Amino acid sequence: MRSKGRKESLSDSRDLDGSYDQLTDSVEDEFELSTVCHRPEGLEQLQEQTKFTRKELQVLYRGFKNECPSGIVNEENFKQIYSQFFPQGGECPSPPHALHGCLCWAGVHTSPPHTVRLPPDSSTYATFLFNAFDTDHDGSVSFEDFVSGLSIILRGTIDDRLNWAFNLYDLNKDGCITKEEMLDIMKSIYDMMGKYTYPAMREEAPREHVENFFQKMDRNNDGVVTIEEFLESCQKDENIMRSMQLFDNVI
Secondary structure, three states, rough: OOOOOOOOOOOOOOOHHHOEOOOOOEOOOOOHHOOOOOOOOOOHHHHHOOOHHHHHHHHHHHHHHHHHOEEEEEEHHHHHHHOOOOOOEEEEEEOOOOOOOHHHHHOOOOOOOOOOEEEEHHHHHHHHHHHOOOOOOOOOOEEHHHHHHHHHHOOOHHHHHHEEEEEEEEOOOOOOHHHHHHHHHHHHHHHHHHHOOOOOOOOOHHHHHHHHHHHHHOHHHHHHHHEHHHHHHHHHHHHHHHHHHOOOOOO
16 A cells, blocks of 8 residues: 655544644634645654654644644745744844744744844745755645754754755755855845844855855865865854854753
């Protein structure tokens, strides 16, 4: 018998069958059930696959379900949801803490170390972030995808988190980071915050950042940064190591 795919509609696992949703400890009404096109795996499976407790998973699921009643989010919806955390004149953490928006989306509130005023254009960075969560590259992010990524970011080892960050920067997923990819990332961050930081970021700042990045990490000067070079360089940088620990006690 063919096994069911991870994102097939309406899982028939016992704890999620019928109208009782164990992840939220609630009874869903008929209308709500009709909007659901994907149910996540049961609590026990998610606890095994992540480093979250049962209660933490329920909290995360409530936040996800509130924003994504169907249980699945595509790229456009992801960008719309993510943009809510970057309103005109609003406050949000500066990079590398832009993942704060994802935590808010999941119902997790953090206290960032410092904030910047942001313009509304977070769409490009949100696309990059979406692709990092969409690990099977099927054009959608389920609760399982989302919570698996958060588990790495919040509870993974330093190497786990660095590998996740490398995957975020490796836009075409070919195993190395080029200057063009890093520049695209930096420009997307500048689009979110550059004009509203204090002191203001200069227009050439993204390209300068990329050059500094490659001077530090491209050990053999071949024009690309491999995962080995990335890990080695990051592990020797005290500032990067501290930034990797910022989310240790978020939830």
